[in-house]
Amino acid sequence: MCGIVGYVGRKNCAEVLLSTLEKLEYRGYDSAGIAVFDKNNIEVRKAKGRIAELRAKMASEGSPEGRVGIGHTRWATHGEPSDINSHPHSGGNVTIVHNGIIENYKEIKNMLISLGREFVSQTDTEVAAQLLDFYYKGNPVEAIIKAIRDIRGSFALGIIFRDFPDTIFAVRKESPLIVGIGEGESFIASDVTAILNYTRDYYMPEPDEIAVLSPYSTKIYGLNYNQLDKPLHHADWDENAAEKQGYAHFMIKEINEQPDAVKTTVVPRVTDGLPDLSECGITYDMLRGFKRINIAACGTAMHAGLVGKYIIEDLAEIPVNVDIASEFRYRKPLVKKDDLVIIISQSGETADSLAALRLSKSLGAKTLAIVNAKGSSIAREADMTIYTLAGPEIAVASTKAYMVQIAVMYLFAFAAAYANGAISEQRCRELTASLLEIPEKISEAIKLNDKAQYAASTLVNADSLLYIGRGLDYALSMEGSLKLKEISYIHSESYAAGELKHGTISLVTEGMPVIAVVTQKELEEKTVSNMKELKARGAYVIVVAASNILIESDVADYVINLGECDEMLSPMTAVVPLQLIAYYTAVLKGNDVDRPRNLAKSVTVE
Ligand code: M6R
Secondary structure, eight states: OOEEEEEESSSOHHHHHHHHHHHTGGGOOSEEEEEEEETTEEEEEEEESOHHHHHHHHHHHOOOOOSEEEEEEEOOSSSOSOTTTSSOEEETTEEEEEEEEETTHHHHHHHHHHTTOOOOSSOHHHHHHHHHHHHOSSOHHHHHHHHHHHOOEEEEEEEEETTOTTOEEEEEESSOOEEEEOSSOEEEESSGGGGTTTOSEEEOOOTTOEEEEOSSOEEEEOTTSOBOOOOOEEOOOOTTTTSOTTOSSHHHHHHHTHHHHHHHHHGGGEETTEEOOGGGTOOHHHHHTOSEEEEEEOHHHHHHHHHHHHHIIIIIOOOEEEEEHHHHTTSOOOOOTTEEEEEEESSSOOHHHHHHHHHHHHTTOEEEEEESSTTOHHHHHSSEEEEOOOOOOOSSSOSHHHHHHHHHHHHHHHHHHHHHTSSOHHHHHHHHHHHHHHHHHHHHHHTTHHHHHHHHHTTTTOSEEEEEESTHHHHHHHHHHHHHHHHHOOEEEEEEGGGGGGTGGGGOOTTOEEEEEEOOGGGHHHHHHHHHHHHHTTOEEEEEEOTTOOOOTTTOSEEEEOOOOOGGGTHHHHHHHHHHHHHHHHHHTTOOSSSOTTOOSSOOOO
């Protein structure tokens, strides 16, 4: 989704804006632009395409030389990607950048047109710029307060006023925004990764709070124009976390970071060999009280929820519903007071997941967020939060975030099962010990790199493929399929292996690739039979199998055998070859692996 940045200080503003925008590229975008005060004029440069194209344009048109400005990467919502629709947008005295969607922009636009105002773009953002200018009578903060009262929807705005050449203003509702504080300089950004090269200290404005940044001070005001005393946060991420460090892509770097990410997430949540979530506000007493669990999330995070369903129901014997958050929020879910609703999200800002959280709270349920981004909206609004400690995930295709989400699902399931008396203390200790050993097993799975690369080479020319599995393996095959399609652009579907005969097997023709996941001994025979049925119809079958599952050569064309691992935890190793297959297929196709077309890292609109 869109990214916004802003800078006030002594450095060359254009360069700071471009370098911070480059750090937000992972969010997904189709055009970019900046506006900089240059000797009291506001100079705007914008271009459709990547920041490299904006840089090229600036090299030919000249780069503004000022010290104060705002910048933007746009992921088109209102109006196609084009130079004109790119941000910044201006209206009279005001120039802005915007992340989010203004739902009532038509209404406001019509009102402004009736007053004689003219628009040049198709965007909702230009409407906000004109509205701010309409209210501006010399006091920027007053104009912002009035304008945001009229606006419905989500926004984080970076604003400059022609009459205030040394100041930037910012305000948010729903969309993320941080205000960075350096030595004699300050920043705004959609997330803290953008400014890590300049400073690690930042404020997190709440909705409707207005930040005013000048070289002399940074102040944050409430809607009554009252100055607020906000806590200063410090980003303790490793400096290199948001850099590729020699890897060809962030995605492969993040796949390789999975063992450490799991260690960092799990180890502090184990005390004396048993899961301990008390630091997150979750006690064994509390776990005993939940009669039903709902999990709502999107994309990969929802797939982590599906793994959660299998293991929580199996171990803790608590019924679990998993919903796509965008469905949950509109299907009038039967959520009751004794229910727990778990929202899983890497970014903590996904619009549908946030709405599902708010709906669950309004229905009286207890809410638990499993979130990676510290201080994000979902983390702040949930009753309890378990942070996954994966560090920043930059590639759009989620890998390490999924891994730590399922690690937390396991901790939760073990704790809930033990609390309910569904498993003995001894079994809980055994499972927890296996989870503590899993980082090594994930490292072994990463060594299957070459096998995955070979499997990928057999897929590059495919038009379509199937992923199949049963039980936990089905949950996993859904993630494998999503990973492949989002970055390789090859169509794929995941199917419960037993469901193929009910229609989908008619798609299978000579040479069609099928990836089967077989890690559950109890289901081995059944899935293998389904693989035989597929092979008999000409499918090219690749199988990812547990170490104790022997795949005969007449059942599969290519076998990737995993190392030894507790069967219950197999998704944490089996997902690795699936991630690697998706990665290498995309690389072989020459795709932009970290920034696949049309996708955004943080989906802050419905
Ligand atoms: O930030 P979130 O975890 O809430 O994001 C949810 C999905 O948008 C995300 O998992 C998406 O499906 C990824 N691109 C998958 O790789």
